[in-house]
Amino acid sequence: MAQATDIAGLAATCHSCHGIDGASVGPSMPSIGGQNENYLKQVMLEQKHDKRYSSIMGRLLRTYSDEEIALMAQYFAAKPWVPAAVESEMRMVNRGRQLAQKTCQRCHGATGERIVEGTPRLAGQWPGYLAIESTKYTDPTFNRNKPSERMAERVCNLAAEDIQAVVHFLGTRK
Amino acid sequence: MIQWNRREFLGALGAGALLSGAPLIARGAAKGRVVVVGGGFGGAIAARYIKMADPGIAVTIIERSREYFSCPFSNKVVAGIMELDSLKYDLKAHAARGIQVVYDDVVAIDPAKRSVATAGGKQLAYDRLILAPGVELDYAAVEGATAGVETAMPHAWKAGEQTLLLRRQIEAMKDGGLFIVTVPKRPYRCPPGPYERATLVAHYLKQHKPKSKVVILDDDNTMPKQPLFLECWSKLYPGMIEWVTGNNGGKVERVDIKKHMVATSDADFPADVISFVPPQKAGAIAQKTGLTDNSGWCPVDPFTLESTRHKHIHIVGDAAYTDGVPKSAHIAGAMGRTAARAVVALLEGKSPPSPQYVNTCYTLAAPDYGFSIAGLYVPKNGVITTLPNSVTVSPTGASQYVRRTEAEFAYGWLRNIAAEAFL
Numbered sequence: 001m002a003q004a005t006d007i008a009g010l011a012a013t014c015h016s017c018h019g020i021d022g023a024s025v026g027p028s029m030p031s032i033g034g035q036n037e038n039y040l041k042q043v044m045l046e047q048k049h050d051k052r053y054s055s056i057m058g059r060l061l062r063t064y065s066d067e068e069i070a071l072m073a074q075y076f077a078a079k080p081w082v083p084a085a086v087e088s089e090m091r092m093v094n095r096g097r098q099l100a101q102k103t104c105q106r107c108h109g110a111t112g113e114r115i116v117e118g119t120p121r122l123a124g125q126w127p128g129y130l131a132i133e134s135t136k137y138t139d140p141t142f143n144r145n146k147p148s149e150r151m152a153e154r155v156c157n158l159a160a161e162d163i164q165a166v167v168h169f170l171g172t173r174k
Numbered sequence: 175m176i177q178w179n180r181r182e183f184l185g186a187l188g189a190g191a192l193l194s195g196a197p198l199i200a201r202g203a204a205k206g207r208v209v210v211v212g213g214g215f216g217g218a219i220a221a222r223y224i225k226m227a228d229p230g231i232a233v234t235i236i237e238r239s240r241e242y243f244s245c246p247f248s249n250k251v252v253a254g255i256m257e258l259d260s261l262k263y264d265l266k267a268h269a270a271r272g273i274q275v276v277y278d279d280v281v282a283i284d285p286a287k288r289s290v291a292t293a294g295g296k297q298l299a300y301d302r303l304i305l306a307p308g309v310e311l312d313y314a315a316v317e318g319a320t321a322g323v324e325t326a327m328p329h330a331w332k333a334g335e336q337t338l339l340l341r342r343q344i345e346a347m348k349d350g351g352l353f354i355v356t357v358p359k360r361p362y363r364c365p366p367g368p369y370e371r372a373t374l375v376a377h378y379l380k381q382h383k384p385k386s387k388v389v390i391l392d393d394d395n396t397m398p399k400q401p402l403f404l405e406c407w408s409k410l411y412p413g414m415i416e417w418v419t420g421n422n423g424g425k426v427e428r429v430d431i432k433k434h435m436v437a438t439s440d441a442d443f444p445a446d447v448i449s450f451v452p453p454q455k456a457g458a459i460a461q462k463t464g465l466t467d468n469s470g471w472c473p474v475d476p477f478t479l480e481s482t483r484h485k486h487i488h489i490v491g492d493a494a495y496t497d498g499v500p501k502s503a504h505i506a507g508a509m510g511r512t513a514a515r516a517v518v519a520l521l522e523g524k525s526p527p528s529p530q531y532v533n534t535c536y537t538l539a540a541p542d543y544g545f546s547i548a549g550l551y552v553p554k555n556g557v558i559t560t561l562p563n564s565v566t567v568s569p570t571g572a573s574q575y576v577r578r579t580e581a582e583f584a585y586g587w588l589r590n591i592a593a594e595a596f597l
Binding site (some may be wrong): 024126135 | 185223496507511515528530534546566568571574575576579580584586591593594
């Protein structure tokens with residue numbers, strides 16, 4: 001494995017899926033550049049140790065040490081956050097804002113901007129990715145463990161259209 | 175911008191620069207001249223990362239075509255799920271970054287003089303050459319694969335007009351017709367590609383020509399992501415796809431254009447539409463330059479991707495010889511980054527950093543049904559080889575959530591790697 005000093009080389013292996021410096025342009029792929037360091041580290045460790053479902057991440061991370069994961073989290077957290085390029089639709093935004101006030105605000109802030117301890121930045125994250133994460137709590141076919149109990153409590157009652165509105169609202173924030 | 179480079183560059187302009195480009199440095203010009211031949215995923219990513227790491231290096235990329243069509247996802251175009259235009263990319267962003275883009279055909283490389291000659295009459299000198307020529311389709315190795323075979327039995331293994339031709343032939347096929355796709359001897363570009371093609375064509379046929387059948391004639395006896403392919407065939411397209419392995423008479427020995435059939439040792443296979451994917455080797459210019467060995471591919475130093483045949487030439491992408499590493503766009507990109515870092519370090523007289531090559535490859539079996547393989551490859555015993563136990567595939571028996579989201583991740587992957595290479 002690469003040494004700690006070559007963290008940029010290690011991190012570059014993430015670019016093809018997450019964008020250069022972690023600024024994703026793909027709607028289903030989360031931006032990781034500028035994301036909360038604690039959150040990035042925690043999620044990668046959970047994925048590596050099979051506590052959080054992921055398609056490829058957990059499988060790849062098995063070959064990385066926990067120290068390397070911590071360094072990659074630090075590396076990408078220090079990169080600029082580039083908000084998703086999504087055009088906002090007024091009606092979706094308004095509906096999403098209302099739902100987010102009730103459902104998300106307490107932990108994530110009014111626009112998903114709040115970063116404390118383990119919470120991720122949601123403002124400007126790709127809506128497609130936010131929907132993929134959110135539907136872990138609502139899709140009845142998702143039979144793996146839910147990543148967060150608090151999320152499960154709040155998201156489980158949202159209809160598919162509600163989730164679309166909320167992630168559109170959050171994704172179009174800067 | 176890559177930190178390792180910016181940081182290491184300070185004070186680094188010394189012995190290395192003198193070694194590699196003395197006359198140029200003396201003129202106070204670029205810190206080195208790099209020529210990249212081939213503007214696919216590997217070449218485009220290599221050129222970009224060199225420029226990102228050190229804008230002072232003069233980078234020229236030579237590419238034959240003004241438009242590039244991504245091979246990843248081109249099976250979706252064949253199956254009518256996507257349009258070819260959505261896979262169209264070019265090197266305009268490279269030009270805007272200060273990379274010189276030359277649209278021309280490379281006709282000769284002189285490793286001794288370190289120069290490249292183009293069909294348009296240009297001579298380009300280099301300190302380091304990155305060669306990303308892709309694959310040559312080796313029709314000469316197949317009996318009966320004479321002129322016209324590409325039209326009669328489209329390979330569609332280089333995306334573009336061939337992709338559309340195959341699609342039109344499938345669209346024109348009668349209900350109840352037979353589609354054949356052949357799998358060449360390994361290694362070849364995109365190992366799961368032929369099976370994905372069979373699967374997505376079945377997707378199209380199920381909707382539009384449900385009495386039709388798909389046959390895969392395979393040189394080998396196993397396939398990548400095998401349990402996942404077998405599972406999706408029985409779940410989504412029961413009875414539609416037949417896989418004839420090499421041991422069961424699947425090895426194609428001959429094609430017959432007039433009779434519109436392929437022949438194996440066991441039987442003749444006439445079909446309504448045939449996608450004949452021929453065996454492959456490193457792109458013609460690599461062979462011509464003496465960069466290939468008996469395998470037909472280019473042996474390289476696994477740390478720098480520098481050719482073991484000719485110094486100062488780095489091979490990137492499908493043309494490089496590797497020990498079981500899949501010839502995928504993702505690996506080509508990883509090689510592009512590795513060659514870029516090695517070239518920048520070598521131009522600075524430094525030792526290149528140790529690389530690792532990550533592979534990620536998604537397959538779609540339907541627009542909302544995806545699965546994947548991922549793995550890590552490292553230098554060992556002089557070649558790039560699989561890190562033990564690192565190659566994993568999606569689980570079989572997975573939920574609809576898993577299949578649906580893997581399909582979404584596949585699209586997201588394409589968007590990001592294409593942006594890394596071309597945007």
